[in-house]
């Protein structure tokens with residue numbers, strides 16, 4: 037029997053679980069290790085902050101999926117990997133050996149990049165911790181007007197600050213720190229629409245780099261801005277625990293994989309999601325690409341266990357971006373095209389609810 041370790045219940049790993057649920061993996065003894073049995077779907081978190089969803093709407097029961105697939109679930113967080121010894125170390129000290137590793141632990145945020153952020157700020161990742169702390173922080177906002185500053189001019193930063201306006205109300209002061217252009221990589225029309233939405237929501241744009249976060253202020257360029265609630269949404273980083281793993285990594289520390297999602301250095305390691313850097317076909321890091329990689333990850337794991345030909349994952353050249361604007365409307369963009377409004381909001385809501393429902397319904401399809 038080959039020991040198959042599924043590490044991280046990310047977007048792509050859900051397909052692996054569903055595949056094993058549909059058809060056992062002959063010759064494989066599968067174990068899932070991930071920190072929580074409930075996966076919070078990030079695409080719906082802005083809607084949760086805006087008060088449009090309850091926590092339950094955004095949650096996928098990975099535990100139920102694992103049970104339906106007869107895959108034991110070990111709750112734990114990897115802190116080290118030795119690809120040569122084929123062993124993963126967990127935060128609680130346990131070491132787990134494997135023959136085949138299927139890696140989908142997602143990205144992290146460097147908590148020390150902005151001095152003071154570790155002590156004073158909320159980080160958007162891990163998303164479960166963010167939501168828990170947000171729910172606590174918002175009790176403060178229920179008591180008195182607060183100054184919220186979101187640091188990050190990408191999609192997550194824009195969505196979260198607009199969601200905060202919708203969820204907290206008009207009496208609070210909201211700002212977005214933009215180190216460079218808003219929504220880089222999006223078409224100019226989408227960026228202009230986002231700018232207008234922020235203006236309508238009375239979100240102040242603070243141009244410049246955030247260089248420090250203090251107990252009651254954030255420092256942006258030469259400004260010291262009053263802030264009760266700093267939220268860091270400045271993109272994501274590769275986990276530091278991969279650095280000494282022996283796996284081939286790119287310069288930023290992401291796992292280098294080829295078309296079949298096999299590690300560039302270790303053929304017994306498959307990886308997918310935001311954690312990877314494709315050697316042959318670089319693509320943006322987003323949930324869309326992680327989800328699309330899922331069926332290929334599942335097929336190739338099956339091929340590695342049972343013998344067979346591995347198939348390539350061909351990422352689409354571009355993807356549809358749907359950003360919620362907090363009030364039920366959304367901003368859609370595709371290549372150079374963009375549109376916004378209630379219809380786009382309805383569309384995003386239908387896609388997101390459909391995604392969660394799809395994974396919730398899996399166990400009953402067994």
Ligand SMILES: Cc1cc2nc3c(=O)[nH]c(=O)nc-3n(C[C@H](O)[C@H](O)[C@H](O)COP(=O)(O)OP(=O)(O)OC[C@H]3O[C@@H](n4cnc5c(N)ncnc54)[C@H](O)[C@@H]3O)c2cc1C
Pocket residue numbers: 043044045046047048049069070071072075078079080081082112113114115140141142143160161162163192195196308309310311321322323324325326358
């Ligand atoms: C607020 C927000 C909104 C977003 N909205 C969208 C959107 O609408 N559309 C879109 O395409 N993208 C969106 N994204 C980006 C999206 O969240 C990521 O691209 C996506 O989550 C990456 O998927 P993944 O499978 O690689 O990792 P994840 O979804 O992060 O899953 C990783 C899994 O591994 C587990 N894990 C983490 N560390 C460890 C460890 N050390 N050991 C074991 N297990 C571990 C985690 O608990 C989790 O279960 C959004 C991001 C944010 C922050």
